[in-house]
Structures are given as structure tokens and as C-alpha cells.
Amino acid sequence: MNYKNKANIILGIVSVFFIFSFLLKYYVINNVYTDFVFTVIKAALVGSVADWFAITAIYRKPLGISFHTALIPRNREKIVEATAAFVEKELLSREAIKNKIEKNNIAVKISKTIISNKDNINLKVIQMLNEYISKADKNNIKRKIKDLGTGYLNEFYDKKRIKCVLTCIYKNDGEKILDSIFDFLIYVVKKDEVQHYIYDAMNKLKKENTKGFIFKLGLSLFEASDSVNLRDASLVVQDELLDKVRKLKNSEDAYRKKISAFIEQYLNNLQDDNVLENLKNDIFKDENIDSLIDKIFVKSKIVFNSYEAEGYLITKIIFDILSSVFEKVVKDEEKLNEICRYIETVVIDIFEEKHYVIGKFIRDTLNEFDDDKLNKFIDDKVGSDLQWIRINGSVVGGFVGMIIFLIMNFIYNPFLAPQIRRIF
Template sequence: MRNKKKADILLAVLIVLFIGVNIIKAFLGDTYLMRMITFVFEAALVGSIADWFAITALYKKPLGFFSWHTAIIPKNREKVIEAVSKMVENELMSKKMIQKKIENIDFSKYIIEYVENDAKKRGYISDLCIKLLDMLDSEKISDHIEKWLKTKAYEIDIYSYINQFTDSIFKSSEADRFINTVLDYVIDLSKKDQVRLNIENFLDDIVEDNVESKGFFSRLALGIAERTNSVNTEEAAEAVQKEIIDLLFRLKNKNDEMRISIEKKVMEAVYESENQSKIAEYIDKFKNDAVDVTNIKRDIESILNSFIVSLRDELTERKNNINSINDKENVTAISVKNSVYDAKATVEWLENQIYINWYNFKTSDEAKSNLNRYIRIFILKIIRSQHNVIGKVVKDTLSTFTDEALNDFVEDKAGEELHWIRINGCIVGAVFGILVFLFTNEIYAPIIKYLFEH
């Protein structure tokens, strides 16, 4: 420490000069000048020694044996540590001071400089996206998606949509066309051979049931009738099929009495409150049961995993091929088709959106101001709740110091100023010595002599 070395040298010089002046005084005699020089050096030496003693007493025992009110810092280490920690916490790094400093920091500026000058050159966007993908837990995401879909499905009132649909059909001019379309579809189905076979099987079942329920003679008569084609289920099925088709064709006529009657009964059944309630309850139960037994989690997870792998591969490839990223300030949105299934297109779309939003952020004073405000609020919230940690860290750190290390710490931080006090003590002592000597010899002594003589 420079001031300590200066103070030590000055003290040594004063001791030598004081001894030398007294030796010279012994040879030259007690002249006025020699008395003044001796007094000045004596005052300077006393001031220097007194300050040396005071400064040294802070750290240890001066000369190793002065123990009264010495080694102040080691003896009061707990108080010193507590005072230092409180000073750092409440003065050097107080909440108001930190808040004032934070309010003057333009965080958005540093963020923009980092991204523009460093992050983009290293394929930061690809790195960030890959890290985000690696953080994804596809199983949990799939589970959340499935639960969300099921929750939404439970909330859907299917009957209200059906009711709205029937309203729009029956109360619009499209009703007849819709009914005829349905009838055409049913007619096409009725013409199929499988329908005839089903009718035939149905009739065979009826015939068989009737035979089993009758006595012996009835079964014998029915058997003879079948052998003589008196009962032919195949022909009966054809006749029934034809009758059904004819009936459906007749129903296509909107003025047909049966059609009018059916429409009326259907409308009554649909709009009757009791029936509506039952239908709604049945449909809702059917829907909920279907949702309960539906398990799409694995399917979602499989699709999600495949898509994540595709995205990661595409991002890795793009990252490896990046030499530099140009500033895309004038970039415009691109049209992406089937981006959900196309990893490359999705990555391009994501990058494009990032560049667009990044440019919008850079050129928006409001956006940068909002970002600064959010960051300051976040930091200040942490500081308000954890500000006492500053003092605790300082206290815990200083508590690990030995007495010697604590002395070195204090001297390192304040030693230059403390040892300058020693230099000041020497200078002030010398100046004060001159003033006292002159006052004593030129003012005080003549006045006293004059008073005693008169």
C-alpha cells in the first residue's frame, strides 16, 4: 500500500531528523532558530507516532504488548461484520439505490445487441427451438390434449346442434329436397339383393317359429304347403321388397297422405318437450359413453413424437448449414400449405414469424418500453423479497475470515485512507508546532513578561 509505505518512511525520517536536530542543538547552542526547528520536528513526530499507534491499534497490539483498547477489529469482529453487512445491505446496495440503477438500464438495448451481434451468428433460433423440443414431454402433452379434447366433448350439447339442424331442414324450402335425397338413398339400399335375403331370412324365422308353436298336424300341413309352393318365402321376400320400394317412391310425393301424416307425427315427436328431454338425455348419455371408452392418447403421442422428430431433424440440418443469418427486416409472410405435416415448411414458417415479430419489436418503442417495464418489475419483485440475502451473504462471507484475513480485508478497502491519516498527522503536527512555538514565543511570552515587569 503506497500511503502506508509513505507514512512509514516519513515516520522514520522524522525520528532521524529529530535526533539529528537535537545533536546539532547540543553543539550549536540553544538558539531561537534551533528551538523552533526542534519544537516543529517534535510536534510532527508526536503527531505521526500518535496516528501510527491509533491506526495500528485497529488491527493489532502496537509493538506487541499494548493491550488496552487495541486490536479493536479482531476483538469486535462480530460487531464489525454486522456493521459491514448492514452498511452494504442498507446503504451501498439499498433497495432504493438498486431500483434507481435498474430504472436507468435499457434492457431491450442489450437484448437487441446480443441477438443481432452474437446469437444470430450461432444459429440461435435453431438452437432455441431444438432445446424447446428436447424439453417437451410428449406423453404428458398427449395426456393433456386428450383430457382437453374429452372435456370439450363433454361440454358439447349435440342435441342442440341436431335440433338446430332439424329446424333448419323442416322449416326451410330445402326440407323436401332433403327428404327426397334421403328417400333416394334408402330406395337404392332397398334394391340390393342383401335386403331381399334379409327379408327372406326374417320370413323363414317367422315360419319356423309358427311351426314350432303349433301341433303335429299344423306342422304337417305347413310342410305340405311348402312342398306345393303354397308358402314360398323367397317369392314373399321379393314381394315385400317390391312393396317397400313402391312405398318409398310414393313417399317422394310431398302431397302423399302417408308422407304428410309421417311428417306431422315426426314433427310432433321432435318438438314435444317430453320427447325432446328424453332424446337429449339419450344422445348426451350416448356421447359421454362414447367419449369415456375412447382412448386417443397413444395416437396423439405417436403423431406428436413423429412430428417432433421431423422438426428436430430439420432444425439440426438448418443449424449445420447456417454460415450467417442475414438481417431480414423486410421479410414478409409466406404461405405454407400442410405445415402441420411438413416439418420443413413448419420450420420455415416459424422462422419467418420469428423474424417478422423480431423486426416489429426492434422498431416499436412501445414494445421495448413494455419489455423494460416487465423486466424491471420482475427484478424489483425479486429484490424486494430477497434483498436481505445481500446482507446475509456479506455476513456469511466475512464470518469465514480469520482475524488476520479480516484485518487484511479492512486494510485493503480502507487502508490507503487510514494511512493517509498518519501523513496528515505529521503535517498537521508540524504546522501546529510552528503556530504554537510562534504564539508562545512571540505573543504569550512577551505578554507574560510585560505583566510581571509592571
């Protein structure tokens, strides 16, 4: 049962008690007790009816009376404008939104949320890339690659320019380039696949070079006694190879200097041979382009952390690049703070630019309400409290009636009234 029904029931009960007390006082017995009951019930009825009229007048015209009634429908435009203005200028003002954003570090929270959900984000990125690539037109890609070879590349291709660019790059960053190459070699040599490859190669050599029965028998005896164990030997070779590659990281290493000199000589002779020309022509052969496109659209497993997803080769390449950038940003606190500040600035700018939309949205929404809908909208928000006013009106009215009765019968009539009559 809602409060409106409760208020109506109380009004009905007070009305019945009023009729009962009226009949009791004027037709059965008239004494101080029935007078007390009648006064209290009469005041409660007046309070209840008055509050019913007041509350009803907010929404409609009670008893058809139009004088200062139906306040909400009558002031509909003012209510809409006042509500929109309050939300736009006070509740969600530019200053309030800006202060909230700055105070609550929204950008930092966004970045932390992204970092904590990076695996889900990675999965979504792979799905989006796969979906986009699956819709790509392979024939159109082939045409673009051919256009690149026959058009732009031929137009800008020049041996002197390429030689100059490569020479300048190597002259300025040659040591870094060599370090990167040797780091990659170290990474490759450390892999178990290399040790297996060395073992297979040594095993193959053993079979090819030990053709005689005596040699095979002797080698078997040595292996049995761990004197010559191919598995251990392959590990030794791998360790030795890794040690040699690591020494290349030393800028004073003789082999490193020889490699650097060879690269410089190759770059100096680059213009005099047809390596670049042959390479360019080879790349843009139709069969090579077809092979490249086929490889791009081959599907394979993409592994990140403990997750695994299927994607195209080109998806994997793009994902690895994005993932690498993402990881670097996450680990770079200064860069992360810079991004957070940028996000914060963008959010504030968007609110600054689109702030008027808040008021417009509220106005448009409320203007779609007719009188009944607007009444219901407001009643849903404050109707219960307004109905309590009616209930309180009955209680307070009865209490005030009781006070008036006591004052009139026990103070005014016996003491004050005689004094007043003497004066006048």
C-alpha cells in the same frame, strides 16, 4: 512504494533528525537557532509517533497496549452488521432499487437490447431447438403419436362434433378464411418458380402438339420474330392468373361465391361420408408415422434476414412461429410497452421478495473473514488515506512546534511573562 513505507521512512528521518538536534543543542551549541530546530523536530516527532500509534491501534495492539486498541478486530461483529445494514437499508434499499428501475426505464432498455440483438437471439434459439430436438427419442415420439390416434383421438372423435365445429368456424369467419387462402395463392402465383413451371408446361405442349415438320418450322419462325415467344407467353399467363386470383378477393365475385357455396355444401355432407374417418386412419398408419418422423428430423437451411443456419424441419416450423410472434410484438408499440411494464413489475417483485439476500450475502461473506483478512480488506480500501494521516502528522507537528517556538520566544517571554510575574 506504498504510503505505509513512505510514512515509516518519514518517521525514521524525523527520529534521526531529533537525535541529531538533541545532541547539537545539549552537547555542541545552545542558542536560539539550535533551540528552534530542536523544538520543530521534537513536535514533528511527537505528531508522527502519535499518528502512528493511532493508525496502528485501528488494526492491532501497538507496543502490546490493549487499552482501546485493535478496534477493527474488537468490533468485528458490529462492523459486519453495520456494513450489511447500510448496504441493505440505505445503499440498496427496496425504495432505492425501485426508484432506480422506474427512473432508468430498465425494461425499455432490455427490450431495445433484445431488438438490436435479435439476429443473435435467433441463432441462439435455433441452436437451442436443435440441441433439444437432437436429444429427443424418436421411438418415444412414435409411441406418443400412436397413443394420440388410438387413445385420445378415438375417445373424442365424433363426426357430428367435428362438423359442428367446422361449420361454426366457417359461418363466423368464412370471409376471413377465404381472404387468407386467396392471399396465400397470390403470394404463390407471384413466385418465379410458377412462371418457370408455366414455361416448362407450354414448352412441353409445344413439343407434343407440333409433330409435323411444317408446324415446327412455322413455330420456330414465329418465335424468331417474337410473334410467339414462350417466355413472354408464360409471363402473360402468370399475370392473367394473378389477376384472376386477385379478383377472388372481391366478396361480390361470382367465382368466389361458387367456391364458398362448394365449401358449405362439402361441410353439410361431411357427416354422411367417410372422409374424416379415412383421413384419421390414413394419418395414423405405421408407415405414415415413420414418414412423418423422418421428415421432422430432416435438416435444412433456415434463413432469416441476411443470416442462414442449419436446422431440423421441426426446428424451422417452431422457429418460424416464434419469429413471427417476435416480429409482431416488436412492431406493436402498445404490446411492447405492456411487456416492458410486465418485465419492470417482475424485476421489482423479485427484488422485493429476495431483498433480504443482499444483507445475508454481505454478512455471510464478511463473517468468513478472520481478523487478519478483515484488517487487510479495510486497509485495501482506506489504508492509503490513513497512512497519509501519519505523514501529515509529522508535517503539522513540525509546523505547530515552529508556531509555539515563535510565540514563546518573540511574544510570551519578552512581553507576557514579565507582566504575569508582576501580577503574581
